[in-house]
Amino acid sequence: MSSTTSSPRLVTVAACQLGPVHHADSRQDVLKRMLLLLEQAAQQGAKLAVFPELAFTTFFPRYLLDEADLDQYFDVEDPSKSGIEQSPNVKPLFDRASALGIDVYVGYAERSIQKDGTHIDYNSSVYYSANAKKIVGKYRKVHLPGTVEPRTEPGAVQQLEKRYFRPGDLGFPAFRAPGLVEGALKSSGQYTAAQSAGKGDPIIGMLICNDRRWAEAWRVYGLQGMEILCCGYNTTAFPTTASGHQLDLTPEAAEEMVMLHHKLSCQGNSYMNACFSINVAKTGAEDGNPLVGGTIIVHPLGHIIKEAQTKDDELVLATIDLADCHRPKSTVFAFEKQRRPEHYHPILDQTGVIEPDLL
């Protein structure tokens, strides 16, 4: 926390849930839908708009695609030339956000051009600050689900993120959102450190989809004092076996289970890190492939403040008080008094399971 007092630090945030994006939908059409949500969010006083994972296209890792097919889904970032903010598919979103004075979290497929001309692909998100008029946070998804090789069992459901993306290499870097709290300095080109401290700029963390099930990811952000976690997702509405088959459950029971896991992850980890979280779905049936909804804004005390009612484009707004992080961060989750890292070493020392000896 920036503040040691509990004086209010109010900000209105908007989870911008997207309904299905079909294969045939043009990027222009999707961008139009996103701009409409952004306008509505700003009109209702929001200062932060959070969009889903891979927001601009259908969730393509469900398909086995060749290189040529894949290109259309990616935004190219060439550090020697330009970043995502210059992509013609994305720039209008940030331009409008800047004009409206609203920050944006958005997920996209990043094609990162290397010095030797080759590229590495990531499942990424950026945080655009309307006050700073630039991207102030970037994240590359660390916990990629699925497989590298397509599952070959007849009827198997594909999830090929491990094929199309490399695991993120940036870790979990929290950052401050300049001027996000209401009453902060607006539209200044000279936003200084002193102003940032004085205004209590919130500390933000970003995750993407499957990351939200990993307590380590939340904790690394929690250890940076995170007050707001932004997380977009595309989550299949049924659980599968290791070979990619749907479990023998009714669609309703399967979706109920997936929603429980989503909520336990978001609510449990928000509580255990005393932070707000804004968890935003791309949802509905994309060309017949069902994604769950469940866009939720969660309080640092773990309860859901606001939840989406549809599986379509929908704005979920809440005015949150960042001062609500203060009590849990200074009592039950005062890390400096309560944590015992001397007993946590297996978390770093090993990746997989090492079972205890037999009797």
Add this chain to the structure above:
Amino acid sequence: MSSTTSSPRLVTVAACQLGPVHHADSRQDVLKRMLLLLEQAAQQGAKLAVFPELAFTTFFPRYLLDEADLDQYFDVEDPSKSGIEQSPNVKPLFDRASALGIDVYVGYAERSIQKDGTHIDYNSSVYYSANAKKIVGKYRKVHLPGTVEPRTEPGAVQQLEKRYFRPGDLGFPAFRAPGLVEGALKSSGQYTAAQSAGKGDPIIGMLICNDRRWAEAWRVYGLQGMEILCCGYNTTAFPTTASGHQLDLTPEAAEEMVMLHHKLSCQGNSYMNACFSINVAKTGAEDGNPLVGGTIIVHPLGHIIKEAQTKDDELVLATIDLADCHRPKSTVFAFEKQRRPEHYHPILDQTGVIEPDLL
């Protein structure tokens, strides 16, 4: 997991919830209540009985006590002489468990005699195996809540665990429960490693109360393949501020919040580690001091299998299938494929929060 297949590994487990233990209640009376629950559990086919934290006495850390007052709450363990299993206050429980063929987890206040004759006190639990006829697991609470010095604000609620206990020094050691799974070898003095492997002896972890809110603790056990987590607790039915005052909530709203935090912790961490958990309350008003109930047995997929209905002595039984851990441990939570420890280093490198730089 011991088994790589999904053939059933059934075991009936009993959460032995205790109602209030008042200051004036004798240890004999409490033991009698515990023995009654143990008998009932065994009669109904249970092979494991889980009792609360500090089960044998009232939750004394709510009082400021001098050394002489404190003595009565502790069980003395002198490694050169005898352990808790020889304490006259505890031995009848293990003797009966042995005769009934039922394992026991129980929490107690441990006074550990050192070589130089001084003592160190811990908030501990042990796991007694009826098949091995001995204690096969021991845990000392790592995450002690509360304060060392009494809170001095008028009307403050005391929680003096940090005063009376030292943080646990054993880490989070998982262990196997010999013969716990139904069909396993019973009552043999010659329980061998080969038998243990062949019978799929379950891997057990133990936590105590506040530990259950710490994802690191669960994960260290998860990294040992834990299939059942046992956790006893005494949880005050209202949240307090840093100065120990109750929040300005109705008693009903306060208890609802405490229960949400309890369930998010147990369900969220069971799900994220693909293990069963047996979470057992001492509950009701101890001399007017309210403790929450909420004894729950949780499935590795995160849902509650069975929940207590009262705030008194109550048996909560379930027959669980340890094979249910297999699918999540080999898919979404296949740690060796999914975890990325190279990005988790702050979890060990720092205890408290280090905020990101100002802009």
